[in-house]
Amino acid sequence: MRKIFRSYFPTTRAFFILIAFLAITFIAIFALLDHLRSIFFSHADAQNQSVVSLAANMVDERINAKLIQLQALGYTASSQKDLSDKDLLIRRLEQIKHEALKIGYDFIQLTDQEGNYVSTSGKKAIIVEDEHFYRAIRGFSVVSNILSNDMTGTSGSSDNKMVIFSVPVFSGASVIGVLTAAINVDKISMLENINIPYSGTFLCLIDGNNSIVEYSGSFLREFPHLTRSFNFFSPLSTLIESDELLFLKEELAGLAGTVIKHHKSSKNDRILSFAALPHSDRWKLVAVSSEDSIRSQQNSLLIKIGALILLCIFLITLTVVYLYVIRWKYMRIRELSNTTISKAGFNFFKVSPDGDVMDFDDDFASFLGIHNDKKVFSFKRLLNEEQQVFPMSGMDRDTSFKLRLS
Numbered sequence: 001m002r003k004i005f006r007s008y009f010p011t012t013r014a015f016f017i018l019i020a021f022l023a024i025t026f027i028a029i030f031a032l033l034d035h036l037r038s039i040f041f042s043h044a045d046a047q048n049q050s051v052v053s054l055a056a057n058m059v060d061e062r063i064n065a066k067l068i069q070l071q072a073l074g075y076t077a078s079s080q081k082d083l084s085d086k087d088l089l090i091r092r093l094e095q096i097k098h099e100a101l102k103i104g105y106d107f108i109q110l111t112d113q114e115g116n117y118v119s120t121s122g123k124k125a126i127i128v129e130d131e132h133f134y135r136a137i138r139g140f141s142v143v144s145n146i147l148s149n150d151m152t153g154t155s156g157s158s159d160n161k162m163v164i165f166s167v168p169v170f171s172g173a174s175v176i177g178v179l180t181a182a183i184n185v186d187k188i189s190m191l192e193n194i195n196i197p198y199s200g201t202f203l204c205l206i207d208g209n210n211s212i213v214e215y216s217g218s219f220l221r222e223f224p225h226l227t228r229s230f231n232f233f234s235p236l237s238t239l240i241e242s243d244e245l246l247f248l249k250e251e252l253a254g255l256a257g258t259v260i261k262h263h264k265s266s267k268n269d270r271i272l273s274f275a276a277l278p279h280s281d282r283w284k285l286v287a288v289s290s291e292d293s294i295r296s297q298q299n300s301l302l303i304k305i306g307a308l309i310l311l312c313i314f315l316i317t318l319t320v321v322y323l324y325v326i327r328w329k330y331m332r333i334r335e336l337s338n339t340t341i342s343k344a345g346f347n348f349f350k351v352s353p354d355g356d357v358m359d360f361d362d363d364f365a366s367f368l369g370i371h372n373d374k375k376v377f378s379f380k381r382l383l384n385e386e387q388q389v390f391p392m393s394g395m396d397r398d399t400s401f402k403l404r405l406s
Contacts (some may be wrong), residue, residue, distance in 0.1 A: 018324060022317050029313060033306045049260045049273070056260070056275035056285045059190045059205065064279040067141040071167040073099055074110070074179035089118045100181055106162070107182035110169070113137060132281075136166040136178040143280040145207040146185055146229050161185040161229040163213065185228050191216040201289040206232045208282030210252070232286065239272070239288070240265045248272070255284060 073096050093110045097120055100108050109119035111133065132142045144164040162182040169177035191203050191214050205214040210232045226235060237245060244266065251261055252274055261274040273287040350359045356376050370377050 052273040052275055052287045053260055055194050058194055059285050060277040060279050062190050067167055070165055070181055074169040093118045104187050105181040105183050109180040112177045132166050136168050139168050139175050142166040145209045146211045188214050204286040206284050239270050
């Protein structure tokens with residue numbers, strides 16, 4: 001059995017050193033992956049903040065896109081200096097109305113600088129925050145909180161809630177009025193196709209009064225009856241303690257800019273992340289995730305990285321071992337061949353068409369008295385004219401013969 005093993009596998013010291021080196025390499029890779037895992041786990045908050053920040057930027061850009069789109073609808077030619085004429089307001093509203101309704105708005109109102117207005121329902125929109133009109137007339141776009149459906153004049157239920165977008169109407173560089181558009185809160189889809197790669201993550205868009213505008217993601221068992229326009233902090237009491245709830249309300253009241261607030265529940269492993277949306281009026285994006293889901297996502301990523309590294313190392317190792325074994329077998333075959341040739345007394349060489357001898361062994365050259373540095377010699381120069389080494393008239397490339405010196 002030992003002879004068979006030696007015949008198929010090398011047993012040299014270099015081979016065992018190679019195997020030991022490869023084993024150490026695999027151990028080092030596992031240690032590196034474990035170190036990466038500890039780094040990932042220690043920076044879970046930073047990773048979660050990065051993901052929530054990206055989602056918040058996407059939602060904020062979608063809100064800004066709606067404002068820009070509405071502002072483009074209300075843009076007036078620079079030759080029109082004001083909208084004080086009632087008939088002009090009506091004509092301008094007719095031009096805007098059809099495109100705005102296609103976009104999904106339920107109510108449109110056009111107001112000039114003096115407060116004169118025309119609307120699709122014939123009634124004036126009652127904006128709770130009067131500052132919205134004054135901010136828009138100064139050139140700022142404004143998004144309201146969730147309001148009741150009183151401004152539309154429709155026969156819908158009073159339970160229907162609306163969100164109002166107010167943008168300035170420009171004539172050249174001057175603001176000559178305000179365009180107000182209302183949309184049903186059920187039609188808002190700012191969170192569409194925004195996915196956070198943690199299982200169990202719940203996204204929620206809330207307004208300045210903490211009312212739910214939209215939600216998406218995995219439906220948490222703690223929120224079985226969640227609906228739009230519902231106060232977000234009411235069901236949140238099932239996740240966090242009452243003192244934590246008060247603390248979060250105070251923190252969110254001053255949340256602004258690009259700051260991401262995180263809070264880990266003392267009840268369970270839930271992590272709440274809050275991000276402000278600058279293009280809206282104190283709207284915020286809330287992400288509710290769990291620490292276990294973050295760990296699971298990190299482990300999945302590490303497994304993929306580790307599998308790829310191990311696959312590459314395995315292929316490299318297989319190639320190295322294969323080449324080493326092939327070289328060892330070649331050396332062993334060559335050694336056996338040389339031993340066989342030496343015992344049989346054979347010497348091999350090549351003869352060119354001119355009669356020159358090439359590719360001969362050193363022992364054969366030494367036997368003939370040829371210097372070791374000489375690579376080519378001719379039998380004719382070694383023999384006198386009476387001696388005949390090759391008694392044949394010629395030979396081609398397929399000719400073979402055996403020369404025995406005795």
